[in-house]
Amino acid sequence: MTKSTIELGWAPDEPTSRGVANAVGRAIRDGLLQPGTKLPSIRAVASQLELSPTTISAAWSLLARSGAIHTDGRRGTRVADIGLGSTRYSQTLDRQSLFTLDLSTGVPDRELLPDLEQVLKNLTSAVTPGSYLDPPVVPELIEVLRQDWPYHAETFAVVDGAMDALELATRALVRFGDRVIVEHPTFPLLLDLLEAAGAEIVGVPMDDQGMLPGALEQALATSAAAVILQPRAQNPTGVSLTPSRAEQLAGIIGAADVTVIEDDSAGYVAWTPAISLGQWLPERTLHVRSFSKSHGPDLRLAAMSGPENIINEIISRRQLGQGWTSRLLQRILLGLLTEAPAAEHINHARREYRRRREAMVDALALHGVQVNGADGINIWIPVADESAAMVRLASQGIGVAPGAPFAVLPQQQGHIRVTIGAVSGSVPELAELIAGAAFAGSWSGGR
Structure with missing residues (x-):
């Protein structure tokens, strides 16, 4: 086939495999290449672009690893339907029936969220929406956040929840085909986000102190765009970084010249003190703190700190869309953080979540089930057979989340995630x- 017999409709900016992969990625995002479209042969594309077949083959490998294309033997190579859906996340919330007790959601207990009534009554100047030209962040809120932020951060932004922050950070830092290193296991919606961005996801296993330093160092032997981790109350495991492990990871990441994105999703209801690699790498750390689990999911608020150049880029990108996060909501959050009754309510919630978690972990241990991690509203339970465990609990009216959607690396053992923060009743029976x-x-049966 000669180069005059095909029309690609796209062209790379540079004559490299990455340049070709990026060009195909743009064509997919722009709709020039639709899902299911059959791509020309490697030899035909190489002839058209006047590049070597080896270069095109390497580009196809990049695209295949990121999930943008797939090869089906003699049927050829086609554009995959990567879409913008949340495939893994939807699996964790897939309802086959209505449960009497649903412990699959990962959401906080409604009864432990603060009451907004008094805070709303105390609002004064904020009751009238301001101007398009007002600063995007309420200055008083940033002053309060700085008081217990885990490091001296250069610049702050307030965004619409932790996932909004992660999406904005991904758009600013990750290009199609870039490698992004994450914890194994990790939150399924993060994996959906990275797959939709065309990133190559690299998992690093954890122990009870966080990411394993040796495995992280090995993963960073090849350049990466970002390392994404949860510094405390990790979802799903409940693991929190120890200061010594955080310092180890900071040294490895600093040597690799890569940006770290931290998702502190538990925020104020985490029992572990706030910690960040920004203590050692302030110029390379984006730190996100969510207020959804502590103050209410529907507030849709998270604070984000980082180097001025990255935060300013994120703010500029937001101006093309939503512009800013409601200053009225920011002032409500400010009241919840500063008014004594609301602050005490959050302290009570933190203590109660800890009590519920410890009670369940201790009760499971009496039955021979050992659970790692020590913080957060979820527990990560090893099971002999993931499907059998879920079916058995479902038959008893109990919903839990399957472990498979959280996995990045091959699983050595099945797991289920149980939102123990939702359990306020009898722990021993459950x-x-x-x-x-x-x-x-399990082979031995008996239970």
Whole structure:
């Protein structure tokens, strides 16, 4: 096939495999290449672009690893339907029936969220929406945030929740085909976000102190655009970074000249003190603190700190869309953080979540089920057979999240995630049911 017989409709900016992959990625995003479209052969594309077949083959490998294309033997290579859906995340919330007790959601207990009534009554100047030209962040809110921020941050932004922050950071830092290093396991919606961006996701296993330093160093032997981690109350494991492990990881990331994005999704209801690699790498750290679990998911608020150049780029990108996060909501959050009754309510919620978690972990241990991690509203339970465990619990009216959507690396053992923060009733009885499900399908039986 000669180069005059095909029309690509796209062209790379540079004659490299990455340049070709980026060009195809843009064509997919712009709709020039639709899902299911069959791509010309490697030899035909190489002839058209006057590049070597080896270069095109390497580009196709990049695209295949990121999920943008797939090869089906003699049927050829086609554009994959990567879409913008949340495939992994939807699996964690897939309802086959209505549960009497749904512990699959990962959301906070409504009863432990603060009451907004008094804060709303105390609002004065903020009751009238301001100008398009007002500063995007309420200055008094940033002053309060700085008081217990885990490092001296250069610049702050307020955005519409933690996932909004992660999406904005991904758009600013990650290009199609870039490698992004994440914890294994990690939050499914983050994996959906990175896959939709065309990133190559690299998982790093964890122990009870956080990411394993040796595995992270090995992952960073090849350049990466970002390392994304949860510094405390990690979802799903409940693991929090220790100061010594954080310093180790900071040294490895600093040597690799890569940006770290931290998702402190538990925020004020985490029992572990706030921690950040920004203490050692302030010029390379984006730190996100969510207020959804502590102050209410529908507030849709998260604070984000980082180097001025990156935060300013994110703010500029936001101006093309929503512009800013409601200053009225920011002032409500300010009241919740500064008024004594609301602050005490959050302290009570933090203590209560800790009590619920410890009670369930101790009760499971009595049945031979050991759970790692020590913080957050979720527990990550090892099971003999993931499907059998979920079916058994569902038959008892209990919903839990499957472990598979959280996995980045091949699983050595099945898991389920249980939102223990939602359990306010009898723990011993529930622990017995969960333990029975954990052993369901095992060879020895007996439970």
